Amino acid sequence: MVIKKIIIGFAVLGIWAGLAWADVDLPTKFSNQGSIGNTRHNMTQRQASGGGPSGVSMDPYRNDYQEVCVYCHTPHGANSNVTLPLWNRTLKTTTYATYDLLGTSSLTQVVGQPGPNSLACLSCHDGQTAVDSIINMPGSGRYDPAQATTQNNTFLNTWDNSRGPDATVHLGLNPVPGQGCLACHSAGAGFVGAGATDFTVFAIGTDLRNDHPVGITYPALSGATADYKQPGRTKGSATFFDVDSDTNMGKGEVRVYDGKVECASCHDPHGVPSGGAGSTFKPAFLRVANSGSALCLTCHSK
Ligand code: HEC
């Protein structure tokens, strides 16, 4: 770990000393309003023009595809190993330590491995795969179907970061401080003067024992308990709380996928307006803001 840090450190110093590229960075767009483009899920973002600490660029550490959706979706050549909308990301086979292994005696349902609508998130948040590891890069011919299951850096290296130096290292949200994106984005780690926002809490890792269970059956659907509210509405393989009774699964409506609670039951990775168009999104990509524990009380009768 230390060795890796030093190597990355030298790489930065080398670029620092050898090249003085113009500052072409865009200002931060994290207004959390209007579109996913203005949220933390816009992976094309980096230090603001003139506002970032001088000399440290993250461009050598992830491909800047200059498109927001492409880090997750592609119109063609999507990952057909998984039931997710036009999924463009590498999904490695990973075994997670699940919440049931914690051994609480109150759990009534079986916890399985995370389902597709959790694996989607974990394809970045478990830190096993580079944030920029996708199957179909923008432009024609930049397609490698083997990327569906395997991160191939040789393929990723063919990308030209036209706004800055090309990426030679493809980092992920490794939960170990000082590694992956956390080499700069964690407190006290990495490069002196990097001054980058701390991402430690976003790096969940593969141990899900300290996270709300996912891949878990929703009890009320099997009629198992009165402690859970009934979602009430079904569409396709999803069941949801149709709060506006319009029979459509709205962004702000908590859902159960194939009978199970997954990450996207509580979170919408595109952001959900808190009070109609133009309003600031609910915090942490939540479907229901959790003030007064409203999110928890959507499912739990407590
Ligand atoms: C950080 C990853 C990520 C990015 C970036 C992203 N999406 Fe998604 N998207 C997902 C995931 C995960 C799902 C499945 C879970 C769900 O239904 O919300 C999804 C579902 C969808 C769906 C189908 C379900 C729905 O919510 O309508 C559409 C359409 C969609 N995305 C469009 C887009 C578009 C257009 C963009 C770019 C402007 C985009 N997404 C960017 C992760 C992402």
Ligand code: HEC
């Ligand atoms: C393409 C990689 C990627 C995918 C896929 C992805 N995320 Fe993220 N997410 C990130 C990164 C990177 C950050 C934090 C860094 C940043 O500031 O951009 C983040 C931040 C977040 C945050 C913190 C937001 C805030 O404003 O505090 C939440 C919550 C989150 N993600 C949830 C999810 C969920 C849930 C999913 C799946 C539905 C998901 N993410 C899918 C990369 C991803």
Ligand code: HEC
């Ligand atoms: C070489 C150090 C370095 C590495 C490695 C690095 N970053 Fe950064 N990043 C920065 C600096 C410096 C900034 C500007 C300060 C800030 O906004 O946090 C920044 C800014 C950002 C921003 C914009 C934050 C904002 O509010 O405008 C995002 C998003 C981001 N980085 C994501 C990532 C992701 C995802 C990774 C891993 C794939 C990564 N970074 C790796 C140095 C780095």
Ligand code: HEC
């Ligand atoms: C039962 C609902 C629920 C489920 C399921 C869930 N989350 Fe969350 N998540 C939350 C809430 C609520 C917060 C806000 C916590 C806070 O503000 O401290 C949150 C916060 C986060 C954050 C930001 C961390 C922070 O401290 O700000 C990330 C990243 C995240 N979730 C990712 C995920 C991923 C990945 C999954 C699936 C493995 C997942 N979540 C499943 C409810 C959920």
Ligand code: HEC
């Ligand atoms: C989408 C529905 C849903 C939401 C929203 C939700 N939960 Fe849960 N929660 C569940 C299910 C399903 C279980 C597992 C039930 C079981 O096995 O008995 C569970 C289990 C739990 C457990 C018990 C774990 C154990 O060891 O017995 C706690 C505590 C909990 N949730 C707290 C919360 C909190 C706090 C929130 C809000 C941040 C929340 N939940 C939001 C569905 C949900």
